[in-house]
Amino acid sequence: MISPYYLLIPILLPILGGFLLLFLKIPLEADRKRNTFLETVVILTSILVWLALFSVKREAVQVISLSGAFSIGFRLDGLSCLFAGMVSLMWPLVMLYAFEYMEGAGKKNRFFAFYVMTYGVTLGLSFSYNMTTLYTFIEMLTLVTIPLVVHYGNSESMYAGRKYAAFTIGGTGLAFFAVVITTVYGEAGIFNYGGSLHLSRLTPILQLAFLSGFFGFGVKAAIFPLHAWLPTASAAPTPVTALLHAVAVVNSGVFAVTRLIWYTFGSETLYGTLSETAALMTAVFTMVFAAAMALKERHFKRRLAYSTVSNLSYMLFGILLLTPGGMTAGLLHMVFHGIIKMSLFLCAGAFIHVTGNEYIYQVNGVGKRMPLTFILYTLAGFSLAGIPVFCGFVSKWRLVNAGIEEGSRQGLTGVFVLIISAFLCAMYILTVSVRAFFPVKGTDRYGERSDVKDPGKRMLAPIVFFGILNILLGIHPGPVIGYIEKIAAGLL
């Protein structure tokens, strides 16, 4: 077993790589050079991460001591393995996609530098061992992604950037309260399955701390009143929306909330408190609210972003049920939703890249021109709506079962709302497919356009990969479920 200091390497490698790219000043046309450099860095990091997952000792290491109980340090446990493993599988693939997607864009050095740095920050976030570290990395994550959101530099993306910064920095500020309180009350805020506070009941100030922590980290998970940044941020290039705003950044919010609930406050302490009920009800409301908003939305990527908002609340709902079954379901949905939403966004991105159109009414008939893309889109859509054979069904099945098993009225309400939301989900996802494949006669927009066809290999590869994963994990999700069940039982 290797010393936990090893964890610093995969965290720092992409960050340094990004800095290097900023200073290297590779000319804009030298795509090949830049791509080779970036892919090397990313793949190397992913390999290092997987090495770490199998061989690093499961103990904490403090790297920097800030003051008193506040310190920066890292440790590997089951949850961080899950998150880091998931992210490290996705990054190299989406990087490939990004190469082709960004081919014509300017300022590639800046874009890719921050894109790679985000990888390191995300890894740091997943390896962090206490609240302070987690908080630091969450704020850093915001900072490194702002240049990505505003990349295009037009008024729309500048607005999105401002909104993103205001929501995430301001919102995450709420969590600072929780960080301080838990660090002072608990064992230096170090994550411990079952909670580090060891309290029999929560005082009002701690309940307030929990709520502020929940909503503070919840900003990243786009919880209801603080969700508005996510749909707006889809003005960013698709690789960013797909990987960061459907998986890495938003799931880091869910990850942080999981840490807050299960590893800091403890499920037994929280169970039945007012603050937990409030948080759960907010999540339940967000599910159906965002789904309805998605149905109303006409912009392709914004619709998917609203769908992400809705699905993130599924995860929060599962985690907030405070039963191991619920946590399993929530984390399972985190993984599977990552795969599905990645598929959906990459397909949407391919459509936008190839045709230059961005709205739903513009997809009429494109399915016949881009069959592979839209077949995979449809399959991912089925998965998201919770239709069997696909992986989304498994996680939804688990969520519903967990909600029913939890037995309280909240759980059943949540399940009921989840079903409604799933229905809306099927509507907003599948209408796109129907439009793409079955245009009403005479409304086919792409009948004559022979330039519209499936994108190139580098864009198709990740789409196909996630499509296959979608079905494979739907048919045989056993290993993933087993691993997550162990995490939820506190065995890893």
Place this chain on the structure above:
Amino acid sequence: MPVLQIEGIMTGAGLSFSADGFRCVYAVITAFMWAATAIFSKEYFAKEKENLSRYIFFTLATFVATEGVMLSGDLMTAFLFFEILSFTSFTWVIHEETKEAVRAGYTYLFIAVIGGLLLFMGLALMQYTAGTLSFDSLREAAKNSPDQSLIFAAGICILFGFGCKAGMFPVHVWLPKAHPVAPSPASALLSGILTKVGIYGILMISCTALFGNEIFGLAVLLPGVVTMLLGAVLALFSVNLKRTLACSSMSQIGFILTGIGMMLLLSSAGNEEGTGIALSGLVLHMVNHSLIKLTLFMAAGVVMMNLNVLTLDEIRGYGRNKPLLMAAFAFGALGISGVPFFNGYLSKTMLHESIVEGIKSLSAYGGLLSIIEWIFLISGGLTFAYMLKLFICIFVQKNRDEERQLIFDRERKCMNKASTAVVFGSSLLMVVLGQPFVSTRLIKEMTGFSGILGFSAFSVENLKGALISLSIGAVLYFTIVRGVLIKNGSYVNLWPEKLDLEELIYRPLITKYIPEAMGKVAQIFGENRILKPLLAQCLRAGIILTRILESLTDGFILLLRKTVMRERKVKSGEESEPGFLYRLSAVLAAGAGQLLYNFTFAMMMTCLGIIIVLCTIIGIMFR
């Protein structure tokens, strides 16, 4: 019972398949239906080039999925294949890609999704309460479950979930729209088999988890009765060949659901003989309806592929000199109307018999069941009436346009040999199944209920029921169809456009009201109404406050200068005069100066000080 299990995949429970009597027979019927429509498809799609491969692919996929449902050994397997066939059969509905087809397709898709999710919910509840989804162990598990109300809730979810596909009221809205727009071979399958898939699911849970549950029996019976009557009325008023057939399907599904409801009620009363008859009647009616609709829709397909229209006015008189088509259609019509010696008669008689049994043994529902018996007979009459309408329109009456009638008459050949064989051959099954010794054997094979072998099909009482139905039908035909529906010699659509459950409630609810309400919430909380103004007001208040605080001192001075320390304005040329306070201070300073530099004053102050100090010391010491 042969069972195949695939363990450990999907949600962990795996898949299982089994093939006992009912499933075997229905799997064979499914295969037969597909084979028949496939043969017919060759001619039907002869002109079609585009999208044909898509049609073929999805037809085969639906076939696989349907067989999967029909042979499933547990609810999860049934659910899996049910969902697959929901989506693969969607391509049938939308195949033509016309505006109506796309609209009907959306309706079909969303009802399918709703059905799938209801099933999903029901399955989850069932899994939790009963602990198993396998059909074999479900009855015991459900009986032993402590929480019967959850079992019932699960049953309701599953009922409506499968009911969506079956076309049960109030989730029937897709059926009258989707069947007519699909290609005819697909319509035959949609109507003949896919609705039966829904029925299969309802039947399966009725026979296992909820067997003998009285309230669930009512929950199936009442929508069933409504479906039965509503479908028949819609069919009577329809002026489109395939729409009439589609509404007829809905009505026949109502008959089957009524049978399931009666079976549950009778089993709750412990009447085994009645339960057996109800079960026999409904499975036989399932088989009959599948085969009848196969024939009728293929006959409609013949009309469609030759004329490309389906409205009754246009196709009137088309079949006047096409004896084989006429015979096939007549057999189907006679079968579905329940005329003795044709297949529908037997199954309807059995269903009727079960209602009569119900009136005898369920005294609590006697009045309700008597009403239902009459609705049953009237629906049977309506069936006869609308089939008579179709038959007379196509095969007896002449077209109003005489030239068109001439063309019709000249054209003796309406289909090729293969199609003829299929259409006419399948219609002969009506006669075969109309013989009691064939049907009762089939039922025994399917249900294992051997009491049915002694069923006296042609007893006076049973014939009386059929006769009442048929005479009601004849009366209705001559009063309503002849009297009201035909105006100035042409068929008029009298059904008000507005009276459509989907257009009135479902579509606005989902596409308008829910998103609008959510949009309002978003406006209020999310963006513009509260959060943003609130933030702005807070900021503004903060700014004002800090400004005030910041300029507090300045303001105080300003205030003084404006009031008491103001410099008085004087006439030009003179020096400005100091303000009141200046003058006061000057006076005070002048006065005080003299006082302050005075020795006496100093002494006085010293003494005062000494006295105070002394008093303090004394006060402290002698307290």
